[in-house]
Amino acid sequence: MDDTVRLYVVATPIGNLSDLSPRAVEVLQTVDLIACEDTRTTGRLLKHIHSSVPTISYHQHNEESRSEQLLEMMLQGKTLAVVSDAGMPGISDPGERLIAKAVDQGLPLSVLPGPCAFLTALVGSGLPASRFSFIGFLEKNRSARRAELQAFSQREETLIFYEAPHRLKETLALFHEVFGDRRACLARELSKLHEEYERGPLGELAQRYETKTPRGEYVLILEGFTQAQREDEARAHEAAYTVREDVLAALKQGCSKKEAIKQVARARGLSKNQVYQEVLDL
Structure with a gap:
């Protein structure tokens, strides 16, 4: 461990404790204090790696005040x-504010790579992974x-x-309404015994969860807007509007x-002339 580093940002397992890296184990056994989302959850992890380092709660309800205390x-x-509790701090979890304050003060920090639910789900989804945007919770x-x-x-x-189980049914219906029947993937229980990927068109997934009970938090991967979809929309528009x-619509917009x-x-x-011929009287 580097003696000059003041803050270690440590990714923890999203389900399988064997995914904790040897470097993460070393850090969690030797730092002075561990700031964690839930001391009970982290306590089980520390017991697993035989660490006696003390913990302090650091969650969404005390993040601002606790960050000042930890910075001091x-x-x-x-x-x-x-x-x-699982994954990388700062990604839809507490950590961002503390990291920003440490950076502002010029304190050395080190981020230990490790498990991350949305990257795991993206790779396992089978959808294009070369370009993506992580949105998180809506x-x-x-x-x-x-x-x-719509944006x-x-x-x-x-x-x-990311989506919580109690909102999944409504969210899938809304996705289908806004995005149509794009390809999508639902991932849950990643790296655990009952890991599950459900792939298919949004309409099929939305219909499935009309009767299926969601369990646990989900990662929802959605196909981007493709050129084929763009052309389909253009044809539909041309069929509906002259x-x-x-x-006239463009004129109304100024x-x-x-x-x-x-x-x-x-x-x-x-051609511009073809359009012009349709609106000679305007």
Whole structure:
């Protein structure tokens, strides 16, 4: 262990205790204090690795005040580790504020790589993993969630969400409504005995959970907006609206006639003259 480091950010197992790295074991056996989300959960982990290092609670309800207290300890020369109940601290778990404060004070810190639920789920989903965005938990309010999802609807990269079991049924129905029948994957109990991946179109998953009872937190992996989907939407739009209606809609949004014709021509793959001929009287 590096004597100059004041804060170790330690990823802990998301289910299988064998996934804790030897380096993480060494750090958790030798630091002065471990800040943890739940002292009982971390206590079981420390018992497993025969560590007697004291712990202190550090969770969403005391994160701000506790961060100041822990920062003062580090400034006095103490070496701390921060862990969450499972996975990497700071990723949808406490840790971000303490890390930011340590960085602001110029305190040396070290992040120990390790288990992370959303990366594990992404790789196991079978969906494209070269470009992705981690969103995490959505807003709890339904209308706010809908607005949030609609803002993501044109994103081309794979999207990753976390969801609690009591909201999963409603969330899947909302996803199907906003994103259509895109490919998706639900992952739960990762690295545990009953690890499960459920893959399929959103409509199929939403229908399944009309009767199936969700258990545990889920990672929801969603296919990005593909070129094929973009073309399908364009064809559907062209079938529902005329060129003239599209130009009128652009004019209502404040475009000049010239700009409106240009936009509609580009969107429909037409020449500007073809569009112009449809709106000579405007």
